[in-house]
Amino acid sequence: MANQEPPGVDIPALTRWLEGQGSTVEPPLAVTTISAGRSNLTYSVRDAAGAHYVLRRPPLGALESGAHDVGRERHILSALSTTTVPVPAPVAECTDPAVLGAPFFLMDFVPGRTLSPDTAAALSPEVKRTIGRRLPEVLAQLHALDVTEIGLGDLRRDRGYVERQLRRWQRQFDALDLPSASPLRAVADRLAARVPKPQGTSLLHGDYKAENVLLTAEGDVAAVLDWELASVGDPLADLGWLLVWWALPDNPGKWISPPATLAGGFPGHADLVSAYAARSPLDVSELPYYVAFSYWRLSCINTTTRARFVAGVMGDKELDLAALDEQVEWQLAEALRSLAPANRTPEH
Numbered sequence: 001m002a003n004q005e006p007p008g009v010d011i012p013a014l015t016r017w018l019e020g021q022g023s024t025v026e027p028p029l030a031v032t033t034i035s036a037g038r039s040n041l042t043y044s045v046r047d048a049a050g051a052h053y054v055l056r057r058p059p060l061g062a063l064e065s066g067a068h069d070v071g072r073e074r075h076i077l078s079a080l081s082t083t084t085v086p087v088p089a090p091v092a093e094c095t096d097p098a099v100l101g102a103p104f105f106l107m108d109f110v111p112g113r114t115l116s117p118d119t120a121a122a123l124s125p126e127v128k129r130t131i132g133r134r135l136p137e138v139l140a141q142l143h144a145l146d147v148t149e150i151g152l153g154d155l156r157r158d159r160g161y162v163e164r165q166l167r168r169w170q171r172q173f174d175a176l177d178l179p180s181a182s183p184l185r186a187v188a189d190r191l192a193a194r195v196p197k198p199q200g201t202s203l204l205h206g207d208y209k210a211e212n213v214l215l216t217a218e219g220d221v222a223a224v225l226d227w228e229l230a231s232v233g234d235p236l237a238d239l240g241w242l243l244v245w246w247a248l249p250d251n252p253g254k255w256i257s258p259p260a261t262l263a264g265g266f267p268g269h270a271d272l273v274s275a276y277a278a279r280s281p282l283d284v285s286e287l288p289y290y291v292a293f294s295y296w297r298l299s300c301i302n303t304t305t306r307a308r309f310v311a312g313v314m315g316d317k318e319l320d321l322a323a324l325d326e327q328v329e330w331q332l333a334e335a336l337r338s339l340a341p342a343n344r345t346p347e348h
Contacts, residue, residue: 002164002278005031006031006032006033006043007060008041008043008057008060008074008102008343009043009055009057010099010100011028011031011098013099013100013147014029014031014045014055014099015027015028015029015093018092023092023093024052025045025047025051025053026047026048026049026290027047027048028047028048028173029045029046029047029048029240030044030045030047031043032044033113034054035188038157038231039058039059039228040056040057040058040059040073040226041056041057041058041060041291042054042055042056043055043056043057044095044109045106045163046212052109052157053090053091053106053107053109054106054107054109055104055105055106055109056070056073056104056105056107057102057103057104058070058102058103059101060101066226068345069228070094070102070104070105070228071093071095071103072208072344073103073105073227073228073230074093074105074107075152076152076155076203076227076230077089077090077107077150077227077346079150079151079152080142080227082150082271083145083150084137084139084140085142085143085145085202085224086223086224086319087220087223087224087225088107088108088109088110088223088225089107090105090107091106091107091108091151091211092105092106093105093106093331094148096103097204099258102240109220110117110214111214111222112214112215112216112222112223112224113214113215113299114211114212114213114214114215114235115131115211115213115215115260115261115277116211116260117258117259117260117262117263117347119260120177120261120263120266121262121263123219123263123265126263126264127217127218127219127221128219128266128267129219129266129267130218130219130220130268131210131215131219131257131271132266132267132271132275133267133271133275133279134211134219134221135208135210135218135221135241135242135272136242136272136273136279137275137276137278137279137327138213138221138224138277138339139208139235139238139239139242139337140276140279140280141279142202142203142205142224143202143203143235143280143282144280145202145203147201147202147203147232147240147273148254150203151211152203152232154237155203155230155231155232156201156232157231157232157233158232160195160198160233160239161196161198161204161231161232161234161236162233162234162293163192163195164225164231164233165297165299166188166191166192169184169188169300170185170188170230170306172300173185173303173304176304176307176308177298178303178304178307179241180297180303180306181303182297182340183329183332184299184300184303185282187292187296187332187336188336189295190336190339191289191292191296191335191339192290193341194341196236196286196289196290198233198234199234199235199236199282199283200233200234200235200282201233202232202233202235202238203232203236203290204230204231204232204235204237204238205224205227205229205230205231205238206227206228206229206230206231206238206241206302207228207229207241207245208224208238208241208242209242209245209259209313210245210246210259210260210261211245211259211260212224212225213225213239221240223348234290235280235282236282236284236286236287236289236290237290237293237294238292238303239272239273239276239287239292240287240289240290240291240292240294241290241297242296243261243269243272243287243291244268244274244291244295244298244334245263246259246263246272247259247261247262248262248266248268248269249264251264253330253334254323254326254327254329254330255327256320256323256324262327266335273287280323288338288339291334291338292334292335292336292337292338292339295331295332295334295335295336296331296332298331299328299335300329302324302327302328302331303305303328305324306319306321306328307320309321
């Protein structure tokens, strides 16, 4: 078994730590990168006996305070692994940054495939229909959980999720002193003026989209991944985010990295909403608001990414600024369109 040592994982140090935990993992270990970037880094870990795990750790370099908390992500996965929501179960956690330079945890490897424009193009119509039905059904399943009952009551906050996000991004704009934030503030004012009454407090994934789940060959959800943005709040915020990323050829939008669903042949937004509503008691009539909020939130992420790139704090990452500006402008226009009175139905 060839030993590979990608950046961020010291294989001898990881091996020593596992042995010190009394782990049954059998060295030598083979570690390869699954995904890398500005989110938590993900690695495949195989041992000599054929056991397969996944390791998650924060990105390399200096981190913002409170960002990339893998201990929090492990806590959420541990709670969800006792429910019917499909997630990888954590198997070990290290809080000592001396081992790999940052805290990390290992979880079970779940077989499955992720959705990308290339893999989506090869799927049958039946599999695409199954994906379009099962993603909202699993989301409704997640939102039906009692946060306190599953041991995540510590995630509750005094204020609503939308209000927290509106304030958070305002602080980001102020800290970065962004002249380009004026259009975002204008949309934020529109959003703040008509926040819907929450229909309860659910566990939110925070980045629920087709690209963040593992799928079976038949199109079912094998596991929901990437819980680092999980929070609590009005569940329709998750559904609105799913719809924003569920881009279709008849309304392709302006994406630097196009969503997989642009390959075509997937169910429409109304089908996703119907599948969710069939499993949820929630009133989805205010869903266009949460679609608008999600477009706005995405434009905030892109605007702050641009500012950090211009400031030179994103390493050697390449970024097409003109394309990013065009994307933000489109996202804000879509947010305003979703807030218009004509879009007060869930068939956005």
